[in-house]
Amino acid sequence: MPSTHKALSAITAALALALLASCASTDAAFTYTVPQQPEGASGYTDKPGWSTHTFAVAAANPLATDAGYQILKAGGSAIDAAIAVQMVLTLVEPQSSGIGGGAFLLHFDGRAVEAFDGRETAPAAATETLFLKPDGKPMAFMEGVVGGRSVGVPGTVRMLHMAHQAHGKLPWAQLFAPAIALAEQGFKVSARLNTLLAAEQALRKDPVALAYFYDPAGQPWPVGHVLKNPELAQVLRALASSGPSALYQGPVAQAVVDKVRAHPSNPGLLSMADMAAYQPKKRAALCSDYAAQGRSYRLCGFPPPSSGAIAIAQTLGILQHTPAGTLPLADGLPSAPWLHLYTEAARLAFADRAQYVADPDFVDPPAGTWMSLLEPSYLAQRAQLIGAQSMKVAKPGVPGATKTSYAPMPNQPEYGTSHISIVDAQGHAVAMTTTIEDAFGARQMVKGFLLNNELTDFSFAPTDASGTPIANRVQPGKRPRSSMSPTLVFDQATGKLLMSAGSPGGALIIHYTGKTLYGTLNWGLNAQQAIKLPNFGTTNGPTLLEQKRFPAATVDALKAMGHEVRELDMTSGLQAIQATASGYFGGADPRREGMVMGD
Known part of the structure; x- marks a missing residue:
């Protein structure tokens, strides 16, 4: 066992059990313990590599890695661990990925490799002129990014649910326990998150994000500050008990759509029908x-x-x-x-x-x-x-x-993105890259999570100068390259x-x-x-x-x-x-x- 894990101490098992008991459908066989929360470096920190014997999980934040480790330790599959890791990344690495974005997941089950596509899609009302200005010229990149215009239908949660139905071992609800516990109890702001927040300007223009990521003086929360996200915990509890429908239908979906369509200067086209219709692909x-x-x-x-x-x-x-x-x-x-x-x-x-x-x-x-x-x-x-x-x-x-x-x-x-690699005790493996595109996505926060700006991965110009169409232009229902x-x-x-x-x-x-x-x-x-x-x-x-x-x-x-x-x-x-x-x-x-x- 790597020494990094030996250094992690736990709060009481009783607290963990209490958290799990309040998460519907959760079996007490898996009890998540909150580790000491390291303050990861933002610059360049030499790393030795880690040797393991039975299984391994690699993720972009120590808390996310630990969540995957605990799931594997409890007998979970590589897919189970990936779900737990992603939910924690939504909380602790919000600039890169989350339930408001999309992902590609490769899975090896010991026999075959499967590709689960959770890429975002363009709204049904989108046209190839989405990123053109009134004069017919493409917008500057950041003009397209910030606001509602760039938000595609998020795909990560439905894709992970599809993969879990095929290859999950632990109950779906258990996999949310680490992220729920951390969202409710709080996690320490890392040096990387602090650095990126300090350099970020557009995020501050969203009142919800400003109130969450910055102190009353408008400064990013300092390294080590314990940041809690009860709104995200509530969404995660709903996902744990009700499955993906908690995100794609009902009040959370409505909040996402309202945020996108009501942006004061750059509204988007996302609809409730778009949310409900999203399907991952194998x-x-x-x-x-x-x-x-x-x-x-x-x-x-x-x-x-x-x-x-x-x-x-x-x-x-x-x-x-x-x-x-x-x-x-x-x-x-x-x-x-x-x-x-x-x-x-x-x-x-x-x-x-x-x-x-x-x-x-x-x-x-x-x-x-x-x-x-x-x-x-x-x-x-x-x-x-x-x-x-x-x-x-x-x-x-x-x-x-x-x-x-x-x-x-x-x-x-x-821009953007995060990567997860996992091999479980059966030798089954995951390679999953997950994203909200640019750092902090569209800079729109809803219910404790950030929305993607994935539509800016389409070509802003739909054709070349002679009018020949570009393959990766915007089209309704299309997934950006x-x-x-x-x-x-x-x-x-x-x-x-x-x-x-x-x-x-x-x-x-x-x-x-x-x-x-x-x-x-x-x-x-x-x-x-x-x-x-x-x-x-x-x-x-x-x-x-x-x-x-x-x-x-x-x-x-x-x-x-x-x-x-x-x-x-x-x-x-x-x-x-x-x-x-x-x-x-x-x-x-x-x-x-x-x-x-x-x-």
Whole structure:
């Protein structure tokens, strides 16, 4: 058992039992104990990684990780633990995810991988002009984000309920006990939440959020302040006793709709009918083969409307047709020649992403299948475009010799998100990435939780200059394209689970997750070492490097190869759990406050 758990002390079992007794349908077999509440770091805190034998859970906040740990300890499944983790994250990491947002969940039941799609949807009244100003030009990004306009129908709760019906072991109501207890008793404001609140301006304009997150003087609650959320506790109790209908129908749904539609300057279109009609989807996971260091792997990720699995598999697949595999780390860091090859491959992948990927219920894949983008012959052809000098901006390819009728989507900001990786005592695994999009979402708080701004993941411009439609434009009932990249890795020969991984970070999720996969599979690093590597990437523009992490010689060498280099904060929030000979080894990102626990 990790020492982090040994350090956690509990309040009395009687209090825990009392809390559980008041949560309808809860069996006293699971008694949640509130741990000491650490004040997680906001900057960079080195982490050792965690070894476990039987099960492991990795999440973005210690309280959330502990909730999942206690569920697994009580005999819960990986799905059970994921639900408990998500509910606590709604409370303690409200800037990133919650019951007001959406999620993609990959699950391995020992035999097959399933993909549960809880992505938000556009309201029925939405049109492709949603983010156009009266003059017909697209809004500035933040003009679209703040208010009701950007709020999609939240999907996380209904998706988790679908997954629980298939793979839950503990009763649904029990899984809410940790979040209810913490919401009622309070949790300590972490350094990360305090830092983000201090920098945030738009959230203060919502009177409900201002009263909750800030003191009477308008300052964010200090680190260590005990923050209680009785309104959220009440919603969670209703969800525990009544299931998802407590969110999608009735007074909570009405409060969400009223908040969206009554925004004073930027109202939205969400309706009660939209809320009631939302349905999660079960999709086929997108799996592809990958070879590294003489071993063959099966990489399983999320299909469209996520672009993550395709872009990662394309980038890694293109690299296999270059000398990248012969280039080791240089003094523990990716070298300039390797970074050149990687970012060129990524430009090609991101060009295809902008051209083709959108909600598959609205947009057909090129050549009739998304796998056309991963055909070895197509990736080999794309790799031939990589030369000694950077192409700077790549153009999309034509897989299967089938031209598309869509225009490429222009680059647009993407933010937010949290990632959860879990392996339970049966070896069943979850990789779940969950989001409300931008930090603090639409900056609208209802009943103790924040609403998403997920509709800004659509293209603000519905067409290009010539009037050709963009695949990822707004349409009623459509799910916006995502970069979320929950990933499960298997040994191709035996089918054995090797790793669960993923990260927050907007479009850069693709690179953060890809870095971790490459570091473990190609460079032989453990999960923590791979996560710790400096971040890098491109969205088919400048080459991005995590600032102060690469030597000047690397930057200069990339510039000499024609790269426009920009050094910036690249705050990933990676979590990964990998199988070992004796159990599991988990890693959590030193750039955030996450941790791993298990027995």
